[in-house]
Amino acid sequence: MVQDRSDYRVGSLEREGLDPDPLAQFRRWFDEAKAFVGEGGLRLVEPEAMALASVDGSGQPHVRMVLLREIRPEGLVFFTNYESDKGVQLLAQPRAALCFHWDRMERQVRVEGSVSPLTPEESDAYFLARPRKSRIASASSPQSRVVEDRRALQRIFEEWEARFEDGAEVPRPDHWGGFIVAPTLFEFWQGRRHRLHDRFRYSQAESGGTDWRIERLAP
Numbered sequence: 001m002v003q004d005r006s007d008y009r010v011g012s013l014e015r016e017g018l019d020p021d022p023l024a025q026f027r028r029w030f031d032e033a034k035a036f037v038g039e040g041g042l043r044l045v046e047p048e049a050m051a052l053a054s055v056d057g058s059g060q061p062h063v064r065m066v067l068l069r070e071i072r073p074e075g076l077v078f079f080t081n082y083e084s085d086k087g088v089q090l091l092a093q094p095r096a097a098l099c100f101h102w103d104r105m106e107r108q109v110r111v112e113g114s115v116s117p118l119t120p121e122e123s124d125a126y127f128l129a130r131p132r133k134s135r136i137a138s139a140s141s142p143q144s145r146v147v148e149d150r151r152a153l154q155r156i157f158e159e160w161e162a163r164f165e166d167g168a169e170v171p172r173p174d175h176w177g178g179f180i181v182a183p184t185l186f187e188f189w190q191g192r193r194h195r196l197h198d199r200f201r202y203s204q205a206e207s208g209g210t211d212w213r214i215e216r217l218a219p
């Protein structure tokens with residue numbers, strides 16, 4: 001049997017301590033996750049890693065990890081291949097769910113919302129700031145397609161390298177760029193003793209706008 005964790009005791013979350021703006025609350029927790037040093041000096045490995053769920057046309061959900069690259073007032077930004085499975089799904093069904101798990105802090109954050117691609121200029125700005133090799137790798141990879149073997153992948157990479165010899169600028173291909181998830185729901189979860197965890201959900205009021213309803217949920 002898988003060993004259960006004995007108990008959760010790192011922190012707590014109270015209604016009075018919550019920021020009325022869920023994005024501000026998220027920023028606070030994200031900053032704490034980046035700065036966190038736990039027992040034995042251990043830090044969180046990749047606090048920006050988040051599970052991203054999308055659905056295909058049949059309603060089948062798909063989930064994978066991506067990296068949070070920017071927090072904007074309008075939402076959370078990540079980058080990917082628009083022709084990948086997730087890219088195709090998100091362009092056709094522009095809704096997503098995200099989940100962060102900051103294990104040593106015993107925290108989880110869930111986000112749901114609508115998705116839209118960044119403008120080409122915004123994607124260019126991020127792409128051109130990346131190291132040359134990672135630009136070539138992400139531009140050349142036919143993400144989510146079947147490849148014969150690792151050598152085939154290597155060959156595609158080398159063809160792209162050869163195309164941009166002598167330090168030529170590697171432009172962003174149209175099929176690669178950012179998405180922004182504009183949240184309509186946040187949930188903050190803090191592990192507590194005896195499994196009596198703290199959960200708070202922020203949902204956007206019917207009227208939309210900047211008003212959020214905050215409710216405690218049973219764990």
Ligand SMILES: Cc1cc2nc3c(=O)[nH]c(=O)nc-3n(C[C@H](O)[C@H](O)[C@H](O)COP(=O)(O)O)c2cc1C
Binds near residue numbers: 065081
């Ligand atoms: C920690 C971690 C971070 C990742 N970050 C990204 C990312 O930011 N963008 C991306 O396209 N894929 C990222 N990946 C790879 C994806 O999980 C996934 O394998 C890939 O995007 C293809 O997904 P799809 O076939 O569902 O479209 C990451 C994987 C891991 C484990």
